[in-house]
Amino acid sequence: MYNGGVYIETRNKTPKNDQERMRQTEIKQNLRDAMHRAETGTAGPDWKSTGILLLSLFIGSVIAAIIFN
Incomplete structure (x- = not known):
């Protein structure tokens, strides 16, 4: 039997x-979706990188306040 580009043996079904x-x-579909997101740049920063950015800005402002005060 021919099913969407793949031959399937019906006796071993x-x-x-299945x-x-x-x-x-599902694995193939997820891989295609991940590749599409990487190509189009729709995958934004996750919560960890956002947290690290905010923490570094806070620490930098504290250090700047200590130095210039």
């Missing part, structure tokens, strides 16, 4: 094979 096929399809 078991729930475990589950593995769906898992592989």
Whole structure:
């Protein structure tokens, strides 16, 4: 049987094979989505990098206040 560019043997169609096929399809889709996000630049900074940026700005302002005061 021909199914979307992939030949599938119908005699070995078991729930475990179906589950593995769906898992592989999901992995491929997630990889395509990640590549698309990387190419278009829609993946923004996460919360850790935002927190590090804010913390470094705060520490820098404290140091500047101590030095110039």
